[in-house]
Amino acid sequence: MAPLPTPPAQPEDTPDRYVGLAAAEATRSAEEHGWSTVRTLPPGTIITMEFLQGRLNFEVQDDTVTRCWVG
Template sequence: MAPNPTPPAEPQDSPDGYVGLEVAQAERLARERGWSTVRSLAPGTIITMEYRFGRLNFEVRQGRVARAWKG
């Protein structure tokens, strides 16, 4: 059986630093910092609970990031 591959290092970046930023600025900054996937969601959006390595999620209210989390 083949060994499980080691995923690349996840960005050493705190999601809390994006809260309050305008969504376009936050998305651009997250990609510059190495997040492979950046997802912006409206409050209450139904999402799956699987953890995706390298993904950063934003909950967006009135054009600004209200909450941010990994996965």
């Protein structure tokens, strides 16, 4: 039987620190801090509620991160 895949590491980072940053700056910083996936979404976007280890989500309005959450 094949071994179970190892999920990406969850960086020890504070998502709130990205709020208020420009989207490109926040994405670059998140990637440098070890997030394997960074997703940028406009306000009100309908998304699934699946949790993905190592993913950081940004809600961006007018090129500024207004909300940030893990998963």
